[in-house]
Each structure stands twice: as structure tokens, then as C-alpha cells.
Amino acid sequence: MKLDRLIAGYEAMGRQAAHLAIAARRVRVNEVCVTDGHHPVDRFMKLELDGVVIQEAARALYLMLHKPVGILSATKDDQHPTVIDLIDDPDKHTLHIAGRLDRSTSGLVLLTNDGRWSKRLMMAEEEVPKVYLVETLDPIAPDAVEAFARGFYFHTEDITTLPAGMVILDERRARLTLHEGRYHQVKRMFHRVGNRVTSLHRESIGGLALPADLPPGAWRALTAQEIPAAFG
Ligand code: URA
Secondary structure (H helix, E strand, O other): EEHHHHHHHHHHOOOHHHHHHHOOOOOOEEEEEEEOOEEOOOOOOOOOOOOOEEEEEOOOOOEEEOOOOEEEEEOOOOOOOOOHOOOOOHHHHHHHEOOOOOEEEEEEEEEEEEEEHHHHHHHHHHHHOHHHEEEEEOOOOOOOOHHHHHOOOOOOOOEOOOOOEEEEEEEEEEEEEEEEOOOHHHHHHHHHHOEEEEEEEEEEOOEOOOOOOOOOEEEEEEEOOOHHOOOO
16 A cells, blocks of 8 residues: 555545645654655555654564474364464464465465465466475386476366476485466376375475474464575
């Protein structure tokens, strides 16, 4: 939102009075006087008019969580425990998930209450590699590597999957890099080559890898350096 709109809405001041107040240097954003009505503002900024706080800065949350198998990537569910149940932050009810995992998948999940950050992450999705460790029921055929790189046509969505990088680690294990996040994507891709995923674990998103000291079920806040690192 722009500063002038937010001020105009404060006690129904209106657009003109808001412009006058901003021009008269009566408005401060995060302790700094702002005279540009188009200055972008959000709920994470503190706003003052004539020294009176008209909006307290909301607490921005950016978390990483090691999702265990069996936990749902959802904020609420009547039947199964969710990733939110694993978090004990007082503001956890404000969180949403930036990229879900299936209940049977483990690994890195990012959560935030900053819609602009998660939207940017989703928009940049093609540039953001997501790395999965996959175990399969049957041996992985060497020609699957080329098939994954070519992409598969998914009839239900009418899309062809983006080139995926696969490195076969041993007979039934591979490391797969995707640049998108379609519904059950890894499982559907392996199904296409006549195989079945028996275990799936997300190791990283962009520049963020699941740390070795974050056990299943644990979470922590991202550091200031990690927040932009998610974009790759
Ligand atoms: N692909 C899947 O099939 N499941 C996931 O949880 C993530 C990617």
C-alpha cells in the first residue's frame, strides 16, 4: 500500500488532508520523516502522525522447519497434526506456508507471515531450485535422467514439466532438482518412468539448505542473511 492511502484511511482523514499532512512533514515511517505520498508501506512498519503512533510495526516472521513424515503442510486440520502444531511462537497463527510438502514427505518447509516475501518466492519459482532426495521401489533406470531433463506432459494441468536435474546416487536413490512445485510432482514423474517413490525428502530451497543440526520436528527463525537467500 502507498503511504497516502494509509494515512487517508486513518480516522477517515481523506486523501487531501493526508497529502497535506505528508507534505507538512507530520508523518514518520519507522522513525523517519517521509514526504512522498507514494512511499510503499506495509504492516511491518511503524507509522506516526504528529508524533502519535497510528500503526505499530507488526513482527515479521520467517521460519524454517524440518517437517517429519506424517505431519500435514497445512495451517489447520481436524485429523492430522500440522506444521503449525510444531511451532511454539506466540504469533504462529499469522503464518502461512511458502511451498507445501506431501504428508509422506519430510524436509525443509519455509513459513512466514510476510505475504510479499512468499509471493516473490512463488513468482521467482523457476529460478529457485528445490532439491529432493528420492528413494524408489525399483532400480532407477539410467535413461530416466534424460526423460526427467526433457520433461513430462501432465494432462490434468496441461503443462510440460520444466527440465529437472537428476543424479543417480545408487540403484534406488537419486538427488533431484526441480524448478517448480506441481502437485505430487516427484511421485508423478517417477510413475511416468514406471517406478515408485518410497521416500522423499526436501534438502534445500534456493540458497537455503536444511541444516544438519535441525532435527525432524524442529524449527528456527531465518537469519537476516537467510531471508533473501531463499531466492537462490
Ligand atoms: N513432489 C512430491 O511428489 N511430493 C512432495 O511433497 C514434493 C514434491
